[in-house]
Amino acid sequence: MNQPVTEPLGPTSSKRLRTLLLGAGSLGRAFLRRLRDQGAPVDLVGVVTAHHGRRLDPAGFEAGALLGLIETEGLGEHGPNDFKKMLELTKPDVVVECIPQNIRSGEPALGYMRTTLDQGVHLVTANKAPIVLGYRDLLHRASRTGAKFRFEATVLDGLPIFTFLSQLQGAKVTRVRGVLNATSSVVLESVQLGSTRSRGLARAQAQGIAEADSVLDLDGWDAAAKLALLANVWMGGALRIVDVARSGCDSVKDEKIRLSAEAGAHYRLVGEVVRQNDGIIRAQVEPAAIEPNDPLYSLKGSCGGLTVETDQGHQFTLLQQVAGIDDAAAGLVHDIKALVAGLPQV
Numbered sequence: 001m002n003q004p005v006t007e008p009l010g011p012t013s014s015k016r017l018r019t020l021l022l023g024a025g026s027l028g029r030a031f032l033r034r035l036r037d038q039g040a041p042v043d044l045v046g047v048v049t050a051h052h053g054r055r056l057d058p059a060g061f062e063a064g065a066l067l068g069l070i071e072t073e074g075l076g077e078h079g080p081n082d083f084k085k086m087l088e089l090t091k092p093d094v095v096v097e098c099i100p101q102n103i104r105s106g107e108p109a110l111g112y113m114r115t116t117l118d119q120g121v122h123l124v125t126a127n128k129a130p131i132v133l134g135y136r137d138l139l140h141r142a143s144r145t146g147a148k149f150r151f152e153a154t155v156l157d158g159l160p161i162f163t164f165l166s167q168l169q170g171a172k173v174t175r176v177r178g179v180l181n182a183t184s185s186v187v188l189e190s191v192q193l194g195s196t197r198s199r200g201l202a203r204a205q206a207q208g209i210a211e212a213d214s215v216l217d218l219d220g221w222d223a224a225a226k227l228a229l230l231a232n233v234w235m236g237g238a239l240r241i242v243d244v245a246r247s248g249c250d251s252v253k254d255e256k257i258r259l260s261a262e263a264g265a266h267y268r269l270v271g272e273v274v275r276q277n278d279g280i281i282r283a284q285v286e287p288a289a290i291e292p293n294d295p296l297y298s299l300k301g302s303c304g305g306l307t308v309e310t311d312q313g314h315q316f317t318l319l320q321q322v323a324g325i326d327d328a329a330a331g332l333v334h335d336i337k338a339l340v341a342g343l344p345q346v
């Protein structure tokens, strides 16, 4: 370890990546299910959780067997507890990180990410806050060792928005507006359809799409984290999550949502980040009525989308037609395939 990545991956590579998975909750398990059912260029060398144990073996595991253990007696305590020693033992090509987000510090995920890249190991993450808080630092560390990090699953699950935007050579994003949090969409739609917020939340939790702490979804923190991430990655910003002006779902009453639905509009948590003419980047998230002439109007259920404008006149909208935990797992697999294909850092 401590050596730069020596074996370049590229367009002709048929390589499989030795993969260490951190976190096997809703998303980590969906990732394991996908490996078991659909396959991917992945050789699993370990899975680590907080309370369901850890299992690490450089000889590798079959995804279905580990999934079975996690869902029954747990993984046991096999392998070292120290993260650097885990890397030394399993010698992964990539760490796939799916642990809960900590919007204040990004930890402990941010520390794992730094160590991963410092050791020349690629990183795929679904965790927003560490990218918001550490993007430049992670880029710097990655460039020192030749490792890459990718994070498609952080925003709109499996819709590969970062890969897509990286194709707009030289264009600078000036505005993004979108519906970015699935749980709040399910909750507000539940009210719109005559049911209750608590039933909507229960449905989102059953689908595995709610954050462990649902306040992060309903009070707009998760959407704010995504906006700050897009500002920092696409606009060269240095926003913190608290820099995003934020009103949560509670700031709109049920009656207003239903009256608005009768008039043909859908309430959603809508986020916007804009680079102003003075160069300052402003971001906000709040419940807003989406009218029929809005490109985001067709969104249903947990599906999200975003409209992007650039300084070169691009203006387009990307909409999810499928969303949810399996789609987020597809985002992780997309990133692994992008590493194998040698796609550039986004």
Ligand SMILES: NC(=O)c1ccc[n+]([C@@H]2O[C@H](COP(=O)([O-])OP(=O)(O)OC[C@H]3O[C@@H](n4cnc5c(N)ncnc54)[C@H](OP(=O)(O)O)[C@@H]3O)[C@@H](O)[C@H]2O)c1
Residues within 6 Å of the ligand: 022, 023, 024, 025, 026, 027, 028, 048, 049, 050, 051, 052, 053, 098, 099, 100, 101, 108, 126, 127, 128, 153, 154, 157, 208, 209, 210, 211, 212, 324, 325, 328
């Ligand atoms: N769920 C989604 O639809 C979705 C979509 C896109 C992105 N994400 C992001 O993906 C991440 C995971 O989400 P999730 O819904 O899967 O969360 P989750 O269900 O709460 O699972 C989190 C997993 O991380 C483990 N964990 C916690 N602290 C750990 C640590 N220090 N070291 C190793 N493992 C640790 C937990 O272990 P125990 O199970 O033993 O407690 C659990 O297995 C979050 O950052 C979330 O924002 C989620």
